[in-house]
Amino acid sequence: MNTPVPALDLSGTRAVVVGGNSGIGLATAGALLSQGCLVRITGRDPATMDNALASLTPWSDAVTGQCFDINDRVQSQEFLDAIRNEWGTMDLLVNCAGISRRAAPQELIDDHWDEVVATNLSSQFKFVRDAYPLLRGHQRAARVVLIGSMTSIFGTAIGAAYAASKGGVVQLARSLAAAWAGDNILVNAVLPGWVRTPLTDAGRLSHPDYYSRIDERIPLGRWAEP
Template identity: 40%
Template sequence: MFDLSGKVAIVTGGNGGIGLGIARGLASAGAALMLVGRDAAKTERAVAELAATGATASAAIADVTVEADCRGFAEAALQRHGRIDILVNNAGTNWRKPPQDYSLEEWRALIDANLTSTFLASMAVFPTLQCQRAGKIVNIGSMTSIFGASFAAPYSASKGGVVQFTKACATAWAEHGIQVNAILPGWIDTELTQQGRVQVPGLNERVLARTPAGRWGVPDDLAGTAVYLSSRASDFVTGAAIPVDGGYSSQA
């Protein structure tokens, strides 16, 4: 039920952090991977890591905020792997400061990186999934999709948008056999959140105090949920947004 053998998955931002953790999980379930990233060297290293485990993997160097680039990696996946079954919209970024300190350019850049990219990549693979009458799209939101963070206004807005976009596509594309769901990571130990611990005083202590699991997550903690949402085990699950946060969002 969770076997992904013969399936092809595209993971945007799959060259590190949460994206690479998810890619490792999908590969362990049998999927072939295309990792999409802007940094060619970093992406090739991630592909080599997966290949060393026996996985089939390739790299696509692309900017997911550019429509032509998204169409390009979808076409490349078809050419190299022959099909597309799964899209994980993981690419994104964040800068932390009070809402009033963001410029319009920064606001637009974050919305594009986190939300517009999800739209563009989904539109790039939709014709293939529609033709197959089957497919899985997994969008990476955030616990800030549920509640705000004083130091991440545009990020929170973009990730809230990811959840609503997920629900809209789920209802629109169910007739085509496509399931669209979201994962909402909590505080996961990545390069991005390591920067956050420097930028936001006391963040580490507050996270540990509020998380019932008593620790920060690691990228591989997302893998199981991603495999579930990418497999036939979730064929009757669509429009869901599943927190993977050690219980952080369940606390009052």
């Protein structure tokens, strides 16, 4: 995890990083903490959460973690209720939650398609929609950042559901930005390229030939680190 970023005073900013217990989400949490944010990270796996919090020990007084499944509406609402009770409001929401099911399109089963679209797109919409009351009414603009992917632009032979869901994230961000600008909520999508994360490492193990071809297309000859 590479956390050094240019100095930016975000002292007092209350940030939630969904999927912040690994990969890009964990690196994002570290960067925000280094700039003075109060951060709560989320994830599904308790062991992964423990490791994430251990890696953020330098900011242990400013970071907390909570495990829940973003696809579970009850758990998601309980999380938002806890934020409302503890913080009263939310200044920044970064949604990094995402999964992939790798297979050629003709071999991708319905359940795997539905699972990926539910986690990567539908849950992002429902969560940010339900977080809207916590984001609106700020004196300075609240921020929402949705993590998309470059595969939403150029596709991927073994990740149709992933690429399609991330394309939906881009359009969701545009729609939210248009709808909520008047509420002083700034919404953006970030589309990472090839980044080493637990998600992409799993793909490298399951489809080594495909990922070797990706390596050959990267001018620097290596993937980015979060």
